[in-house]
Amino acid sequence: QAPALRSPDVIFVPTPPEAVEAMLKLAKVGPNDVVYDLGSGDGRIPIAAVQTFKARSATGIDIDPQRIKEANENLKKAGVGDRVRFLNQDLFTTPIGEASVVTLYLLPWINEKLTPRLKAELKPGTRVVSNSFAMGSDWPAEKTVEADGTTVYLWTIPKR
DSSP states (O other): OOOOOOOOOSSOOOOOOHHHHHHHHHHOOOOTTEEEEEEEETSSSHHHHHTTTTEEEEEEEEEEEHHHHHHHHHHHHTTTTEEEEEEOOOOTOOOTTOEEEEEEOOHHHHHHHHHHHHHHHHHOOOOOESSSSSOOSSOSSSSSETTEEEEEEEEOOOOO
């Protein structure tokens, strides 16, 4: 048995369906996209990315084994085959470079801690969307939308 990962940085709060849809729509997810959801909880965003928005594939990363178990149960029910996977890993260390879209519902301090890594590891043009929280004053969002009282933010990884 693998050693337990450190405890989660955030309390699991499911993303409301309206926000899931707004996030994936704002990122313009489509058939060529590889979506990574950092802190994927019960898996609703990766599953919706493939099921509703026809993404090529989606990966959810969560540090909490209980959330991964729930996500895999939801995945079985969703019937999207092997195009979605869930990794019980630490979102600060899991490689994310193949993503064309990254979704987040974390906390401001985590977003800010992730920013240098997102900019270094993701290809220019990759879209990053966050539910509720921005990336700090150094990296203002390009666009925001409101979804059922929630703000969703969008950034694009700049050219190097």
